[in-house]
Amino acid sequence: MRFVFGAIFAATLTAWTTPASAATGSSHLPGTTSEITQQLEMVFGSTDAAPLRCATETLIAYENVRSTLDVTTQNHLDHLIQPRANVAKDASTYLTPEGHFEITYELTGVDAVSDHDAKPSNGVPDYVELIGEYLETAWSVQIDTLELPAPPVDEAPYAVSFRAMSSYGYTTTNDPGPAGTRIVLHNTFIGFPANEDPDGDRLGSAKATVAHEFKHASQHAGSRWSEGSWLELDATWVEDVVFDDVNDYYQFLEFNGPIGSPTASMHDGGGGRYEDCIWQHFLEQRFGTQLVVDVWLRRVDKTSENVLMSYDEVLRTRGSSVETVWAEFVSWNYATGDRAVPGFGYEEAASYPMAPIHYDLENLPNSFTGTVDPLAAAFLFHPSFSAQEGTVEIEFESPQPLQFSAVVHTPTGTIETFKFDDGPVSLSLANIQTMGLVVSNAASEGEPAVWTMQVRENIPPRIAALSLDAASFDLSVAAGGQGSADFRITNTGEAGSQLEFEVVAMEELPPEFLPSVTANKSIEGSTLETLQNRYHAGSQSSFDLVVTNASGDEEWLTLVELQLPPGVTMVGATNFVGGTAGELEVQTTSDNVVRWLDPTPPFGNVFGDGAQATASVTLAFDAAIQGTLIVDYTLMGDGWMAYPHEVKDQLTLNQASTELTIEGPTSNYLALGDRARVSWEASPDVSLVSLEFSGDDGATWNLLTQSNDSTGSFEWTVQGSPTRFGRFRVNETLGGLTSSTQRAIWIYRRPTWAANTAVTGTVAAASTQAVAVEVDARDLTEGTSTSAKIVVASNAPNQPVAILDLLVRVEATEVPPVPNSSVTQLRPNFPNPFNPETTIRFSLARAGSATLRIVDLKGRHVATLVREDLGAGDHSVQWFGQDDRGRAVASGIYVYRLESAAGEVATRSMTLVR
16 A cells, blocks of 8 residues: 565465464553553463453553552562563574564573474574564664654664563563663464454564554654553554555454444543554545654654644644544544445545444434534434435534534445535435435534434425316216216326326306406516415525416516515525526525526516416524514516516415314315314414405405314305305414414305215326216206316316316116226215215226225224225225214214225215214
8 A cells, every 4th residue: 555565475384374263352451550450460461361452551551550559569560571581591582684673582481482494494483584574664664764763773773572472562661672662572473363464364463563563662762652542543553554465453443433433532531542543544545644754753842742732733734633624534434344435535444344323314304412522423324315306404503513524425336525514404315325424523622512403305296297088078867867977187297296186066167356456466467476385483494486477468577576574584595497488597685685587688587478487495584573474576577568567566474383274075175055164273372363264365354253272163154155266264363463374265066966076086197097977867857958067176287277068968768877897986975965874886997905994084084894805896885874883973074085906096075964
C-alpha cells in the first residue's frame, strides 16, 4: 500500500509451523493497581493465557504506581519483569547487518527460540535473522522515510531480546541500555490469532509486533511517552504502514472502537486503544501519511498538550479540524464490511467488520430519540424503500451542535454522502438503493448529547385514469320483473395506481350553476385551488396547488402570486408544471410573498381553455396562530384580447383540529329522503360546535344543530332540492376564535325503480371491473320507458366525474335477466329497506374463494355471510339482521362487501328498519 522493501523469506520455516489453537487479542488495558498487578502476573507469570497485544502500557502504568505498593509486591513484580536473557549463561547475540539492533537470544531454556538454521546456514537461527530483517525494515520506514524520532544508537545498538510470555511483546525502560528503552518479543509466536500475512500467521504476528514495539521506542525518543493510551493507537496504526500485507489490526476493529462500537467515545479512558488505530488510518488516507507524522513530531515539543489538541492543530494547517472531519470519519466507519463500496472510504473497508446498526428504519414513518457521547456516533439504516419515485423526508433536531449525515448507496453501485444541519431534509428516492443515517458528536468532552429524528417517505400518488366502455346503454325489463346490465370501468392510469370509484343512479342530474360567490372570477373563470386546506399551528404543512386558465380567448397565464397572512412564512416551493409551454418558475420576494413567473415573457406558460398546472408550497405556521386563515392570491394573463387580465381571490386554510365525516349510503352523494349521519370531532376544549348546511356552495347557510361537545353527530333526513353544490360546515369556537371545516356533496333524486344503486370499488392499474345496473320494474308501467343518469365519480384527475345515459324499457312480457358469469358483480339486496331479512345476490367471473361480509358505516365488522370456495356464476345469500353471534343489530345503514379470489372488491349499502 505504501512502502516496499527488501525480500522476505517466502517459505514458512518448518521448525516452527506446528498448528496451535488461536489465541485471542484483547484491547483492555489496566486502570487500577489491582488490575495492573493481575495483568503483570498474567503476562510474565503464565504462557497459557490469551496473549495481550502489547504489554508496554501495562509496564508504564506499573512504573507510575510502583512506589505505592508494599515492598513484597514490588519485589514480586520486579522479579517477574526482570529480563532472564541478561543472566542466562548460554545467551547469544546477533547484530543486524545495518548495525541498528543487537538481538539477544537463547537456544535452551524457557525463553529459547527455534534453532532452525537453514537460510542461510550461518550459525544464527533463521527466526533471529528474520526478526533482525523486520527490525531494520521498521527502522527504514519509520526513521529513514517518515523521519520520526530515532532511539539513540550511537553508543550501542538498540537492545532486543525474546521471552516466553502471554504478550506479543513490549517496549520498556526497565534495564534499558544506552538507547533508553529496549524491546522484548515473544520467543515463538505459536498459537497467536490469525492474520493475512502471505508468509503465515506467525511471521505476520512477528512483523506486526516488531513494527508496533519499535514505534513505542520512537515515541519514547520523541515525547517520552506523554500520550497515555494514544501510544497504542499510534503503534497499531504503524504496523500497516510498515507491513501492509499483515493486517493483524483487523482483529481489533470489532472491539470497543469507532467501527465495532461507534457509540463508545474514542476518548473513553483518556485516549485511544488498538481498535482506535482506525482514526489514524482515516487521517492518513484522507490527508496523507505526513499529517500523522506531523502530529507525532509536534508531540516532541508539546508533551503537555492534550493529544486531541495536537491532532486538531495539525489538521488546521491543512484547513480543517477534528470537528470538521469527524462526520466524514464516522461515515467511513459506517461504510465497512458488506456496506463497503470501492472508491469510497477506507482502501480496505471491505475487509473490516461491518459497523453495527443502532436504529432500524425498516418501517416508515418512524421517529427516534437517542443520545450520542463525545467523539462517538450512532448509525441508522434503511435497507430499501417502497418506491423509486418521490423523496425520503428527514427532520433532525438537537440542542447541541451535533453532526448529521446520510450515507447513500446509489443504484449505480457508488456511495454519496450528504451532511446536513438541523431542520428538514429531503433526498430523492431515485438516487437511493440503501441508506444509512449517521449522528455524530465531534465534541471532545461533555455529557451525552440528545437528538431526535423523524423519517418518512413522501411518494407522489400514482395517477389513476378513468375509462368507460360506453357512454350510454339500454336495458329491457319485463313488467313487474327485475333486470340488470353492466358497464365496465378500466383504470388506464400509471402502474401501481388505484382507481377509486363511486357509482350512483340519479333520476336526473342536479342543476348546474355558478354560485354568486365565484361569479366575479375572470380571465374567463380562471382559478387557483389547493387540494388540501388544513394546517397545523407550530409546524409546517405542504399544499398542492392547481391553477386553471379558463380563458376562452387564447390568453396565457404569466403570474401566480400568494400573499401570506402574518405568522405564515414560506419554507419551500416547486415550479408550476404541466403548462402548455413550460413552467412558471417560483421566485420568493419576501417571507410572506410567493410568486411564480414566466421565465420567458411575454406570452406565458399556461394556455387558456381549461389548461392546468400544478405546484406545491410548504408553509411554516407560528404556534400562536388559530382559526381560519385567508391567503390572497393573484393570477395575471398576458393581456391578450378581452379584459379583465387579472384575477384576485382567496384561498381558505383551516386549522387542523376539526374532523368532519358523513355517514350515509355513499360518501359524496346523498339521495333525497335518505337518512345521513354527519359526525364531527373538534378541539378538546371547544366551547361551541355548530353544524350547518348550504345548498348553494356556501352562499347561504342553514343551521342544523349546535352542541357544546367536542365530539358528536347529527342524523339528518336529506331534504331540499337537488344540487351539485351542497356543503356541510362545522364551526368550532375556541378561545374566542372560530374555525371551520367543510365537506362538499351532491344531493340528488333517486329513480323510483332503484331502491339503492350506490356502488363503490377500487380498480388496479390496467384492470377492469364490471358494475351492474339493477332495475326493479314492479313500480314501472308496462310498455313505457324511463331514463336516468349514471354518475361515476372517481379519484382520476382526467375525469373526476363521468355521466352515462341509461334508458330502461318495460316490456309487456317478462324477460328474465341473463346471468353474466364473465364478470364479478355485486347486485342490490332485495328488499331494501328490509326487516327482518334481505337477499343479497352476486356473481363470480371465475371459480375460487369469495368473502361477503357486513360492516357498519364506521367500518366495524358485523357479520361474515360467505367465506368459501364457490363456482363461477350467480349466487345468493340471506341476511337476517344479525351479527356473527346471532344478536340482532340496530336499525341503520350497513355496507356489504364482496371480495373475490382475483382481488376484485365491490361494495353496496342497505338499510335495516326495525
